[in-house]
Amino acid sequence: MLNIRKHNKINWLFGISGILCLMIFAVSCEQQATSQKQQIQEVVHSMFEEGWNRGDIDSFDETIADSVLFHYAGSPRTLSRDEMSQFVIRWREAFPDLRIDLDEFLIQNKMAAIRGTLTGTHEGPWAGAEPTGEKVSMVLMMFFRFENGKMVELWEVDDQLGFRRQLGLIP
Secondary structure: OHHHHHHHHHHHHHHHHHHHHHHHHHHHHHHHHHHHHHHHHHHHHHHHHHHHHOOOHHHHHHHEEEEEEEEEOOOOEEEEHHHHHHHHHHHHHHOOOOEEEEEEEEEEOOEEEEEEEEEEEOOOOEOOEOOOOOEEEEEEEEEEEEEOOEEEEEEEEEOHHHHHHHOOOOO
C-alpha cells in the first residue's frame, strides 16, 4: 500500500511540474508574440512617419529588406530598397507636403494591414499632370509581410481613379 501512495505522489509531482512547464512555455510564447507585434508596429510607424511623411529615406535601411515583392494592380514585381526609396522621392517631389495618416492598423503574426489617407498639394509634375496647386487625397490599403524585422512583401490597393480625377488626368 505504501508503494502505491509513493507512486501516486511521484505521478502527481510530475503532473504538476508538466503543467508548470506548459504554463511557462505559453507565457514565453505570448511574450515573444507581443515583442514581435511591437517590433512590427514600430517598423510600420517608422516607414510612414520618417520615410513617407518626413522624406527620410535613410530610415528605410532599418525597416525595408534589400528587396521587396510588391503587389500592385495585379502585377507583382520585385523592387530593391533603392527603387522603393526613389518611388517615395518622386511622390514627395510632386507633393512636397505629402502625408499618409494611418486610420486603421492591424497586426497578426508576421503580417500587418493598414487603411490610410494620403494627402498633399500638387506642386510638381506627376503622371503626366502639370502642377495644379490643388490639395488632393486618396484612400489606400496596404498589407505587409515581415521577416527578421523588415518588410519583405507589400500588397497595395488605392483609389487611383479618384486621385487621377483630382489631378485632372481623367474626367
